[in-house]
Amino acid sequence: MRRLVRESRLEPSHLVLPLFVCSGEGVRREIRSMPGHCQLSLDELVRECETVHALGIGAVILFGIPDKKDDLASEAYAEHGIVQRAVRAVKCAVPQLLVITDVCNCEYTSHGHCGKIVDGDVDNDATLAWLAESALSHARAGADMVAPSDMMDGRVGAIRHSLDAHGFQKTPILSYAAKFASVFYGPFREAAESTPQFGDRRSYQMDPSNGREAMHEMELDLEEGADILMVKPAMPYLDLIRQARDRFPVPIGAYQVSGEFSMIVAAAQNGWLDLDRAMMESLTSIRRAGGDIILTYFAKDAARALG
Numbered sequence: 001m002r003r004l005v006r007e008s009r010l011e012p013s014h015l016v017l018p019l020f021v022c023s024g025e026g027v028r029r030e031i032r033s034m035p036g037h038c039q040l041s042l043d044e045l046v047r048e049c050e051t052v053h054a055l056g057i058g059a060v061i062l063f064g065i066p067d068k069k070d071d072l073a074s075e076a077y078a079e080h081g082i083v084q085r086a087v088r089a090v091k092c093a094v095p096q097l098l099v100i101t102d103v104c105n106c107e108y109t110s111h112g113h114c115g116k117i118v119d120g121d122v123d124n125d126a127t128l129a130w131l132a133e134s135a136l137s138h139a140r141a142g143a144d145m146v147a148p149s150d151m152m153d154g155r156v157g158a159i160r161h162s163l164d165a166h167g168f169q170k171t172p173i174l175s176y177a178a179k180f181a182s183v184f185y186g187p188f189r190e191a192a193e194s195t196p197q198f199g200d201r202r203s204y205q206m207d208p209s210n211g212r213e214a215m216h217e218m219e220l221d222l223e224e225g226a227d228i229l230m231v232k233p234a235m236p237y238l239d240l241i242r243q244a245r246d247r248f249p250v251p252i253g254a255y256q257v258s259g260e261f262s263m264i265v266a267a268a269q270n271g272w273l274d275l276d277r278a279m280m281e282s283l284t285s286i287r288r289a290g291g292d293i294i295l296t297y298f299a300k301d302a303a304r305a306l307g
């Protein structure tokens with residue numbers, strides 16, 4: 001009876017697994033703050049992607065951990081940067097798996113900020129060129145979709161323009177349109193080695209209090225050419241996922257971020273929560289709120305549970 005009248009369904013194809021790629025061979029470096037997740041070298045990444053594909057998961061989103069960081073985030077847009085090489089390797093070994101790339105600079109800058117620093121602060125407009133160049137290099141490597149997560153104003157337009165001008169009219173943009181300055185990114189910053197060395201990200205990420213502003217940000221990204229709009233984090237912002245779903249015609253993404261994952265896992269490790277039920281309830285609530293696509297570190301476990 002419950003199955004007959006169920007309103008929200010969760011399928012492996014709705015899920016996207018974030019993966020962290022680093023250099024080397026045979027490397028599976030555990031991420032302490034995110035149990036079960038590792039930084040993977042290219043060969044290990046390919047093996048992981050084969051598993052992900054076999055589980056019917058919708059896509060992976062790749063984050064790069066470069067060997068060298070600098071002031072100019074050079075590796076973010078290098079033709080043979082770590083993510084660019086990863087995309088080529090995965091698309092060659094598992095061509096049927098959809099590969100999304102995260103487009104941002106914070107993993108690549110020595111200072112850990114998402115953009116170019118001018119006079120002690122991130123310079124929005126100067127950063128757009130880096131982002132457009134990164135997205136283009138990902139598309140050239142074979143990425144199926146690019147996902148800017150930096151929160152600079154105007155970046156969706158800049159990326160769309162650069163992709164179109166170089167023959168990638170068909171590469172869609174998944175925009176982290178409403179991304180909040182959230183404490184829940186803590187574990188990710190350990191995973192991606194991207195903690196800002198000074199200040200914080202509040203000059204470009206949004207104030208958790210502001211729902212109307214989130215809708216405005218999403219509207220702007222849609223006008224600039226975003227194909228999918230995302231809210232991030234997910235669980236503390238279910239109201240905004242619902243509003244976005246009701247308001248915009250495009251697919252709505254929701255990112256269940258590292259802190260949301262790690263706090264559930266930590267509680268389960270303490271014996272305070274049942275891991276599988278907490279995982280499924282959290283993912284189902286995001287679907288019920290209107291999330292069409294869910295980026296989650298639970299993707300593999302959830303896909304297995306869904307059979």
Ligand code: PBG
Nearest residue numbers: 104106149184185188257258259
């Ligand atoms: C890069 C980026 C971040 C996350 C995704 N892309 C970190 C940040 O803004 O600090 C966080 C993802 C997570 O916590 O799982 N800007």
